[in-house]
Amino acid sequence: MITIYHNPRCSKSRGACDLVADVYNEAKEPVDVVEYLRNPLTVSELKQLNKMLACPVRDMLRDTEPEYKDLGLADPALTDAQLYEAIERHPVLLQRPIVVRDGRAVIGRPPEAIEALFR
Template sequence: MKIYHNPRCSKSRQGLEILQNSNLEFEIIKYLDTPITESELTEIIQLLNIPPLKLVRKNEAIWKENFKGKELTDKEIILAMVANPKLIERPIVVNNGKAVIGRPPENIKTIL
């Protein structure tokens, strides 16, 4: 099991706490320090079963200034998130071929 975590985000910290309380083994990936690759992000999006745009934090200045209102392909959206990991919604938990976005953090319990 993996959690894609941003320690500065309260929802991400709450998600991490749910995993810590689960007594299951998991890996913490601080995706701002260890960037996610294009193939890794593509796989996560497939596990989430959502279009890439649903994983974008659209209120981030990077999105508003560089991408908002533009016609982007799914691949271009993924590449934008890879180049600007702050754009990735968080936390994301991947477990046994399933993934959820921990917003609200209780969503994580559905795949434990």
């Protein structure tokens, strides 16, 4: 099963969906496209996703969103728990797209980065 955390308004996210459908998913594995703005992830789900990404929680944040500045998320004193809570309350802060396959995940920026999940 391949899961894509997707924002249909984002060209990079649409590009990742296209690459999975048309290029990388040669085995035609089932794909679950999750529109995370409509179905926000819980803190628990974000922690699980972060574990698969194997990156600092901050790497999951979109620092170009107005909410990032408004909430003071650049403050290095904020804990991971506070960052997870901010993403849960404001899902627009989650990097996109994120593709998950076989217990691993990547942020698809650029969309071609998802190729690593299919090697």
